[in-house]
Amino acid sequence: xxxxxxxxxxxxxxxxxxxxxxxxxxxxxxxxxxxxxxxxxxxxxxxxxxxxxxxxxxxxxxxxxxxxxxxxxxxxxxxxxxxxxxxxxxxxxxxxxxxxxxxxxxxxxxxxxxxxxxxxxxxxxxxxxxxxxxxxxxxxxxxxxxxxxxxxxxxxxxxxxxxxxxxxxxxxxxxxxxxxxxxxxxxxxxxxxxxxxxxxxxxxxxxxxxxxxxxxxxxxxxxxxxxxxxxxxxxxxxxxxxxxxxxxxxxxxxxxxxxxxxxxxxxxxxxxxxxxxxxxxxxxxxxxxxxxxxxxxxxxxxxxxxxxxxxxxxxxxxxxxxxxxxxxxxxxxxxxxxxxxxxxxxxxxxxxxxxxxxxxxxxxxxxxxxxxxxxxxxxxxxxxx
RNA sequence: GCCCCGGUGGUAUAGCCCGGUCUAGUAUGGCGGCCUGUCGAGCCGCAGACCCGGGUUCAAAUCCCGGCCGGGGGGCCA
Numbered sequence: 001x002x003x004x005x006x007x008x009x010x011x012x013x014x015x016x017x018x019x020x021x022x023x024x025x026x027x028x029x030x031x032x033x034x035x036x037x038x039x040x041x042x043x044x045x046x047x048x049x050x051x052x053x054x055x056x057x058x059x060x061x062x063x064x065x066x067x068x069x070x071x072x073x074x075x076x077x078x079x080x081x082x083x084x085x086x087x088x089x090x091x092x093x094x095x096x097x098x099x100x101x102x103x104x105x106x107x108x109x110x111x112x113x114x115x116x117x118x119x120x121x122x123x124x125x126x127x128x129x130x131x132x133x134x135x136x137x138x139x140x141x142x143x144x145x146x147x148x149x150x151x152x153x154x155x156x157x158x159x160x161x162x163x164x165x166x167x168x169x170x171x172x173x174x175x176x177x178x179x180x181x182x183x184x185x186x187x188x189x190x191x192x193x194x195x196x197x198x199x200x201x202x203x204x205x206x207x208x209x210x211x212x213x214x215x216x217x218x219x220x221x222x223x224x225x226x227x228x229x230x231x232x233x234x235x236x237x238x239x240x241x242x243x244x245x246x247x248x249x250x251x252x253x254x255x256x257x258x259x260x261x262x263x264x265x266x267x268x269x270x271x272x273x274x275x276x277x278x279x280x281x282x283x284x285x286x287x288x289x290x291x292x293x294x295x296x297x298x299x300x301x302x303x304x305x306x307x308x309x310x311x312x313x314x315x316x317x318x319x320x321x322x323x324x325x326x327x328x329x330x331x332x333x334x335x336x337x338x339x340x341x342x343x344x345x346x347x348x349x350x351x352x353x354x355x356x357x358x359x360x361x362x363x364x365x366x367x368x369x370x371x372x373x374x375x376x377x378x379x380x381x382x383x384x385x
Numbered sequence: 386g387c388c389c390c391g392g393u394g395g396u397a398u399a400g401c402c403c404g405g406u407c408u409a410g411u412a413u414g415g416c417g418g419c420c421u422g423u424c425g426a427g428c429c430g431c432a433g434a435c436c437c438g439g440g441u442u443c444a445a446a447u448c449c450c451g452g453c454c455g456g457g458g459g460g461c462c463a
Contacts, residue, residue, distance in 0.1 A: 030424085037421040054421070071414090084422095108415050110395055116425060118397045118413045123455060179462085219462070232463090362463070 003076040003101035009046040013093050018083040024049065024095065025076040027106075027134070028069055030114070038066065042077065042095075045139060050094045051077060062100050072106035072134070140269055144262055149213060151261035152235055155254040161209040161237060166199035168192060168214075179220040181230075192218035200238040201339065201369065211237040235364075243368040244341075244352045248327055251356060251364055252282050255325060284356070285326040292318060292328050307332050316360035325358040338379040341368040 006025040013022060026044030038053040052058075053066050069075070079097035110128050112118040113135045125132040132138060153163065169185060170193050180191040196212050203210045214234040239247065256279060262270075263277040270277065287295070289310075296302040296314050299321065304314060310328065318326070333342040333351040344350040352368035370376045 032423045032426060033420090034423060034426085035420045037423080039423050039426095041424080050424080052422080056421085108395070110414095112396055112413065114414090114425085116413060120396060121455085124396075229463095234463095365463085 001101065001103070003103065004078055004099075006076065010042065010044045010049040011046040013049055013081055013095065015083040015093055017081045017093075020081050021078065021098075022081060022095065023076065023078045025103075026074070028071050028073045028075060030071065031069060040066065040069065042075070043134075043136075045143070048136075051079065051097050052082075052094045053097065057096060059098060062097050065100050065102070066097075069102070070106060070108075072109060074103040074106070076101040076103060137273065140266070140273075144266055144270075147261055147265055148258050151258040152213065152254055154261075155257040156211050156237065156250075159209070159250055159253065161211045161239075162207060164200075164203055164207070164210045164212050166193070166196040166203075166212055166214075168218075181218050181220040192220075194219050195234065196236050197337075200236055204238050204240040208240040209238075211235065244329070244354055244366060247366045248284075248286070248329075248354055248356075251366070252280075252284055255284075255356070255358075256280055256282065280325050285322055285324065286329050286354075287318075287322075287326060288330045289328055289332065289350075290330070295321060307334060309335055310355075312360070315357050315362060319357060319360040325356060327354045327356055329354045331355070336367060338383050339367075339369050339376065341370045 003025075004023045007023045010024060010026065013024070024042060024044070026042045029041040029043035029048050031041075032039045036055040040051040040053065041048050042051055053063065055063065058066075077095065077097045078099040079095040082094055082096055084092055084094045109131055111120045111124060111131055113131065115135065115137075120132075133142075156163075169183065169190050171190060180194055182189050182191055184190075193214075194217055196214055196217070200210060200212065212235075214236060217234045218231055220230065237247070237250065239250070259277055259279040263279055267277060290306075292310060292314075293304050293306065296304060296310070296317060299317075302311075302314055302317060304310065310318075318328075330344055330350050331353045333340065333349055336351050336353050340351045340353050342348045342351045344352055354366055355362045356364040370379060
């Protein structure tokens with residue numbers, strides 16, 4: 001079957017186009033049939049618009065065709081735009097179809113995607129994931145994710161970084177810590193990369209500033225929380241001729257650009273779900289590890305031994321204290337990866353390192369790297385490598 | 386792996402403690418009908434379910450045992 005090419009997203013059909021003709025395409029979200037007048041809500045990726053079918057106005061062929069339409073049928077519609085003050089939905093615009101093409105009929109859906117009184121269990125939703133993704137909130141999540149990644153790239157390209165892609169099937173651990181997934185690599189065993197870290201460091205020796213949005217990184221840990229995954233998208237950057245303070249500065253730009261872009265593009269849609277974006281301001285607060293422990297001990301009633309990592313509830317207390325995103329800097333050297341550079345102020349127990357914390361979560365970490373070969377070898381020896 | 390909780394139409398649930406009144410209730414979705422301005426549309430009608438196996442009992446959705454599946458907590462981990 002042939003049908004005309006889609007000319008507009010539903011969100012682009014605005015009252016200014018009153019009297020114009022458009023071709024829309026999408027899925028039947030809902031039908032309200034009042035007999036001689038019928039309203040079809042058409043959904044595409046960008047939103048929902050109302051099609052109005054009216055006896056005496058709509059052509060007979062369209063009238064009879066729309067009799068048999070059902071929810072989630074895929075259709076293409078040619079029609080005229082009419083500015084309508086009475087309708088609350090779809091920006092006060094309705095479309096009177098002159099032609100309707102049914103691309104594909106839908107069966108009854110196995111789950112509720114309309115967000116009424118029935119909330120489907122996650123497990124059932126995942127079973128019918130392609131249907132579940134029709135829910136507007138899910139489509140929004142994917143579109144925001146895409147914008148976030150675009151904003152990260154934008155900020156980093158502006159800072160002179162280039163994007164690289166490192167191997168994901170590797171022979172051994174690149175960073176230590178988390179367990180690796182083993183995979184059969186022909187006649188031998190290989191592992192899925194947990195981090196692009198060491199590749200990144202090698203790349204700076206020629207390309208200076210690189211980043212990778214790893215698709216994805218793998219950690220073989222049997223954790224079962226909503227903030228730990230076995231497979232996740234990581235953003236890694238590495239810069240030559242720079243230290244941890246320079247990197248925090250870049251990170252601030254990246255974070256602010258992400259919030260700013262998402263706010264500009266999605267503030268209206270997010271408001272429907274009660275989400276309001278606050279764009280953080282530079283510079284982010286920087287507290288030292290020692291200060292953080294002190295604050296937690298005095299105001300949070302949380303005692304942490306020097307040398308231990310700040311636990312999750314500690315980060316939550318500090319987030320409450322500071323509100324905005326903040327850095328914890330100068331972690332104990334032994335707490336960080338072997339390539340992290342000590343000493344700070346000639347104290348080898350303290351490193352040039354930072355964590356970025358937002359909303360009680362550690363969302364990024366970084367450090368100056370050791371650039372003297374002998375020190376690197378020494379650091380590896382200390383860890384028993 | 387450990388502790389706790391649960392599995393009833395497509396979906397989400399009530400009923401289970403205290404077995405019979407369950408011919409299993411409700412909402413939503415589906416199907417059919419009515420309505421020329423709906424927007425969580427409304428109204429009328431129809432179809433649709435007790436996870437599997439065993440046991441107790443005159444009688445099991447309901448009680449007991451086993452299995453399978455799912456949820457929550459905590460542990461490890463970023």
